[in-house]
Amino acid sequence: MTTLEKKATLDALDALESESIHIFREVAGEFDRPVILFSGGKDSTLLVHLAVKAFAPAPVPFPLLHVDTGHNFDEVIDFRDSIVERLGLRLEVAKVQDYIDDGRLVERADGTRNPLQTQPLLDAIVENRFDAVFGGGRRDEERARAKERIMSLRDAFGRWDPRKQRPELWNLYNGRHAPGEHVRVFPISNWTELDVWRYIQREEIELxxxxxxxxxxxxxxxxxxxxxxxxxxxxxxxxxxxxxxxxxxxxxxxxxxxxxxxxxxxxxxxxxxxxxxxxxxxxxxxxxxxxxxxxxxxxxxxxx
Incomplete structure (x- = not known):
């Protein structure tokens, strides 16, 4: 990579970092009870790193939430817990297994529990009165995520309607919501997988x-x-x-x-x-x- 290419990459990463930090600060100023979805994966770890940068030297002013399927890789759960301990963060865990044990959810025939995460997530949002939920979704990952705005309104039942997406011109974000509604926030929406890895390398982020x-x-x-x-x-x-x-x-x-x-x-x-x-x-x-x-x-x- 030439010196010019390195500078272009750094400039692009700086711009993405600046946008993400701006989003974190906007949400902290506009909402009462934000939370970061954190699984220990690379994108949610990047979110935590950016949140730390956004509020340093003060601590991150909101907790983390993991919707735990119970079907995790041991390496990831160990890493999740080490990050929480090292940074002194508060972690809320909503367990799919609890819902299966008491009959609120039924194990799927194919064995996958990803689709079963929705109800524990929505219940955790209601019980903790979270009004803004940060997620690590990116537009380059999947077609439905490409439709999502950076601030995405969810109704009182947690549902997403792509027809009700609000315009976000000139980096102006509309977090207005009625009682019972909440907003999903995607600070790294404009990042690509390659951007994520280049930033991880630059910042020496542990994974x-x-x-x-x-x-x-x-x-x-x-x-x-x-x-x-x-x-x-x-x-x-x-x-x-x-x-x-x-x-x-x-x-x-x-x-x-x-x-x-x-x-x-x-x-x-x-x-x-x-x-x-x-x-x-x-x-x-x-x-x-x-x-x-x-x-x-x-x-x-x-x-x-």
Whole structure:
């Protein structure tokens, strides 16, 4: 990379960082009870890093919320807890397992719990009276997320209506909402996966080890490499292989696939992402393949 290219990259990252920090500060000034959705994945970790920068040297003025499917990778949960402890943040956890145990939700036949996150999320928002919910969604991830504004109004039932999206001209954001409604806020909406990795490299942001190449026993299903875990294992027709893989995105283990990779450094990951022709969700998330409008349908119900 030439000196000019490095300067252009830094300028672009500086602009994205500035926009995100501006959004955090706008929400802190306009809303009473914001919360950051935090799973320990790279995008939510980036949100926390930006929030720390936005309010330093003061502490981040709102808590974190994790909607826990119970089907997590151990490396990610360990990382989540270490970040919370290191930064002295408050973490609220809404557990899908609690809803299954008391009958409010029923385990799906396919074993995936991602679609089951919606009700615990909405209940946590109501119980804690959160009026602004920060999420790490980006427009380059998926078509439904490309429709979402940076400040996205949700009705009293947590539902999203793409026809009621408000204009956001000149970086002016409208957070007005009626009692019972809330706003989802996406500070890194304009970032790409490549921007995220370049910023992680520049800021030396720590991530779970699962994002870097490592050897793992996996089996192929619907074109994706899945790992065995508490969510179930390979079927009789599926063969387990020990491969060098890494994860581009992290979610419910039953529907989050790994990609074959030897990238153990940020330079190598950035080279891989630059060459990729598939978004991380398109390549590794089975829950987005349930239908053509799977993500949009879930967002209409109140999903992230």
């Amino acid at each position: 779970p080890s699962i994002y870097y190449a490592h050897r793992r026993e996996v089996y192929k299903r619907d074109g994706m490499w899945l790992a065995e875990g508490p969510w179930g294992g390979p079927r009789s027709t599926e063969t387990v292989e020990n491969l060098s893989v890494r994860y581009r995105t992290v979610g419910d283990g039953s529907c989050t696939g790994a990609v074959e990779s030897t990238a153990t450094t940020l330079d190598e990951i950035i080279a891989e992402v630059t060459a990729s022709r598939l978004t991380e969700r398109g390549a590794t998330r089975a829950d987005d393949r349930l239908s053509e409008a799977a993500m949009e349908d879930r967002k209409r119900e109140g999903y992230f």
